[in-house]
Amino acid sequence: MSQNKRSPRVLQIERPEHHFSYLIAPNGDWLASADGKTLHVQGFVDDQAIWDIHDAGFRHVASGLVLESTSTEIGRQSQLRLSGAGIAADGTAGDVAEFLIDHGPDKLPSQYLEHLRKNGYVSLPCILSADIVDGLQMVGCVEDYEDREPDTVHPLVMDASVTRATTEPVSLWLAQQYMQHWDIRLGHPPSVRGLEPDDGKREVSGWHTDYPYLQGVEDRVGASGSLVLGMQRNTCVSDFTLENGATMFKLGSHVEGVGPHSDWGLTSNTMMPGHREQHGLPYSGEEATVIEAPAGSMMLYDARNWHCAGINLTGKKRGAMIQAFVPSYIIPFMDTSAAFKAFLESDIIDEVTERQSLELEKLMLFEIDGPQGQHAITTDAELTPRIRARGTSFYAR
Numbered sequence: 001m002s003q004n005k006r007s008p009r010v011l012q013i014e015r016p017e018h019h020f021s022y023l024i025a026p027n028g029d030w031l032a033s034a035d036g037k038t039l040h041v042q043g044f045v046d047d048q049a050i051w052d053i054h055d056a057g058f059r060h061v062a063s064g065l066v067l068e069s070t071s072t073e074i075g076r077q078s079q080l081r082l083s084g085a086g087i088a089a090d091g092t093a094g095d096v097a098e099f100l101i102d103h104g105p106d107k108l109p110s111q112y113l114e115h116l117r118k119n120g121y122v123s124l125p126c127i128l129s130a131d132i133v134d135g136l137q138m139v140g141c142v143e144d145y146e147d148r149e150p151d152t153v154h155p156l157v158m159d160a161s162v163t164r165a166t167t168e169p170v171s172l173w174l175a176q177q178y179m180q181h182w183d184i185r186l187g188h189p190p191s192v193r194g195l196e197p198d199d200g201k202r203e204v205s206g207w208h209t210d211y212p213y214l215q216g217v218e219d220r221v222g223a224s225g226s227l228v229l230g231m232q233r234n235t236c237v238s239d240f241t242l243e244n245g246a247t248m249f250k251l252g253s254h255v256e257g258v259g260p261h262s263d264w265g266l267t268s269n270t271m272m273p274g275h276r277e278q279h280g281l282p283y284s285g286e287e288a289t290v291i292e293a294p295a296g297s298m299m300l301y302d303a304r305n306w307h308c309a310g311i312n313l314t315g316k317k318r319g320a321m322i323q324a325f326v327p328s329y330i331i332p333f334m335d336t337s338a339a340f341k342a343f344l345e346s347d348i349i350d351e352v353t354e355r356q357s358l359e360l361e362k363l364m365l366f367e368i369d370g371p372q373g374q375h376a377i378t379t380d381a382e383l384t385p386r387i388r389a390r391g392t393s394f395y396a397r
Contacts, residue, residue: 028353036063140192142319183191187324194317206270215259230303237319
């Protein structure tokens, strides 16, 4: 470790000049085409659901199929026609429905997936619309909202932007494809946090892998093997830069089969009182890469990648929403059921689509599905004290 030398590589993700569009049905599903001739709606986004503005309508990017549209403006409702026939809510010809034109990705999902499989990470630049970013900044008390006092209620019930960002469809599809498991969950409830400006003294996060591996923290699961047990999604609520503490990575480390080097400064050590004063900051040399990206971007990566939070050398908080994805058979890192119940009981549920509500439920409700039927898994207030009375995690043996 070095207290003074900070010379990581910087990989800059540029703001795209062009984004594709989604055409969203009244229930929140996406209009798609599998054959370039007919239409349907589906509950996920792959290449079949990507459209681009074409003259006074839309062109299906994968096939070239062209639709007539009463509007091409993002955020507007539009009626669509295929060869003169009105398009109904289920994508078939029939009673003309209103489809919402929405902000989409800058590349086809398959192009992102190719990069993710090859490199173990992928950037989705400005994948979130400006209004979602603004909502997240309000929830996280960052940027224009830095003077706002943090709310004590769960972020999911503060603003619909938290649900909309959590259910962002391209990153969900990529996680499912990369982990080769359609039934994925969140490892902990959604939250938006601000990285405080560094004061030169506070203890900092060190190098580690993410849940469920947690090497450099608790060393729960070995990093070797081809089975992917976790992915991480970092959402840039603020611009991510080297100066404000954007995440550092050792890119490609997900295939090394080992956790981060102890002399790089592991989280299990760097968070200990006095460690920074005695040993300095975690490693930030040329083997580390900082990925800079504009607000609204997402970074999706294999949880086995070594990484470390940067040091915020600006005078402002840097906002982020950090989320872990795991297959449904992995126990979550934190209970997600209570936060989802709060969402169900809030007015926010009326501000999101039926699809977004369903996706959130799928991500946050763990379940037992056995001979006695389906049961939601939650924490138990009476049994929890028994666990805590042991004083030591089974993983720490």
